[in-house]
Amino acid sequence: MQQVKGVVARAKGAPVTLETIVIPDPGPGEAVVRIQACGVCHTDLHYREGGINDDFPFLLGHEAAGIVESVGAGVTSVAPGDFVILNWRAVCGDCRACRRGEPQYCFATFNATQRMTLADGTELTPALGIGAFAEKTLVAAGQCTKVDPDARPAAVGLLGCGIMAGIGAAINTGGVTRGKSVAVIGCGGVGCAAIAGSALAGAGTIIAVDIDDTKLARAAALGATHAVNSADLDPVEAIRELTGGFGADVVIDAVGIPQTWKQAFYARDLAGTVVLVGVPRPDMTVPDIPLLDVFGRGGSLKSSWYGDCLPSRDFPMLVDLYRQGRLDLDAFVSEEIGIGDIEEAFEKMHRGEVLRSVVVL
Template sequence: MAQQVKAVVARAKGAPVTVETITVPDPGPGEAVVEVRSCGVCHTDLHYREGGINDEFPFLLGHEAAGVVESVGEGVTDLAPGDFVVLNWRAVCGSCRACLKGKPWYCFNTHNAAQPMTLADGTPLTPALGIGSFAEKTLVHSGQCTKVDPQASPAAVGLLGCGVMAGIGAAVNTGAVTRGDSVAVFGCGGVGDAAIAGAKLAGATTIIAVDVDDRKLEWAKGFGATHTVNSRSTDPVEAIRELTGGFGADVAIDAVGRPETWKSAFYARDHAGVVVLVGVPTPEMSIEMPLIDLFSRGGSLKSSWYGDCLPSRDFPYLVDLYRQGALDLDAFVTETIALDQVEQAFEKMHHGEVLRSVVVL
């Protein structure tokens, strides 16, 4: 039977979000209803509210979540009520050209729930990244549920659902950071600090954090940065070269997603090094630069989709590292809040006052 629950909704572009009663249907074939335990406040949710993703209002916000499976639909055999899960927004299909090539992290046909959740008046909601988890309960495709250690803190491990996984994966999966590498990370918010943590996990010995905010640079040290550069007062390219024997970083990660930060990352890497773009640009942004520079410096220019992760592989592994004390996911949680405090959390995020505010239900 369909259920009525409280959830955070964005009704119009730029309008403050509201807590409303929504209807969550029973799970259909291949679907699951999840009782949400926590959900991080991600910048992507603010993009939705501002109309920066699309204009399919009203949006059911939230996507960086952990919870417990309440019920499953027909044909679901790998989940059961009571399973503790982290939600993901790239449930791979297993049959598209990427999956058949053995690269499911590039899946071009990811799954979402087929049924809509609705407002009380029947208006269909567009769930953020196909999840919509600023809600007491949400309906997702069963493939969007990844079982992890139930002893883990929901507020911490739920962050693997987006930003933390994107950052760690940008370093470990996309950038292929390895032992002894030098790594430069531009932007020390949640994604950038996760990239720093990922580089440390992978064995990088020189990890350079770049930002314009000294407070964020201090945070970056806690995640493993060995050096910091304030690019407001120092040329980051020259500073990174100086810190790497005059050569540049083996891997340069742009966690901001702006033309100026991407160019800095490009020129701050060593010849034949790797540039990874994991920060999300806006549609109007463009780059113009000499083509000869792209040719003569060699190496790889990569975009990182969700950290090129495979949730079924990466989430349990990272949660195990967290439980062992090797990955401090708790450090990403600046504050825990209630559903009705999401709008204030957006404001704090906009001003750079938090790494993550996390809604706890």
């Protein structure tokens, strides 16, 4: 085992602290990864605020890339020295989804068996089974996806969560293809990634919706063809007006509150698709919509969990597109920070000043 520094949330709402973390030697099926970069995601703040569960203390961080340092018995998918992106969908290969050939929906994803601890032996709960605001972390080997080692860690590590969620919501869940019209409600990191994914897929009209002009400008830089400030305009009417009066083929709700989901429902064309990728709070409910409207409009109402991605398939492909200059992952890196700057990064994220702050180790 070894000791490293990591960022821990000890109690609900308390400021995070930099602690000594004990990393066990990897057991069967496990790997120790030396972290090079890790994005500051809103999910980390949810953990700190007790919005995920109350299994404190948490070792935060999960949007990460790094180098495999050591592996346990039976690991053949990665080896020491490999450059990897970490993921929270290590597929089992044996659940009902995997057996029917849909591992992107794996219902039994897994993490490392051993637990990392504080120096006094207190067991840590790693965020999304990763815990990458640390110099090194212990994960299941299946959480490591080998990619092009020449890629910039601060950029491609973001595929580990939010950027993959947004791109996947458009392409994998929403089925965006050439010429389709898309509207994205909420232009934070995930929403902007959905816009970038829609542009990558060849969508025609791409409408960005937000209440912040700065975020709308970022969306335009990543491929949005139109911007709607919903503080000034009814977004449903605006989306319909920009799509010939019909509504968009695909509407992606990257906010995840009842109001925006209802807007997405009515802003889509007949037989169109709604994709919910923003994460609702536990107390939220589906808005009151007449069942006849659900029937009469047809189409699909979908939720997108991790962009319905399969890391082994999607991460290398998207990194290759990034290396070819066709997917601008660098645009999502608003700033590079140190491991001691995470509380300030949470504040910047809350104020909407950044797409992603990235901890570089």
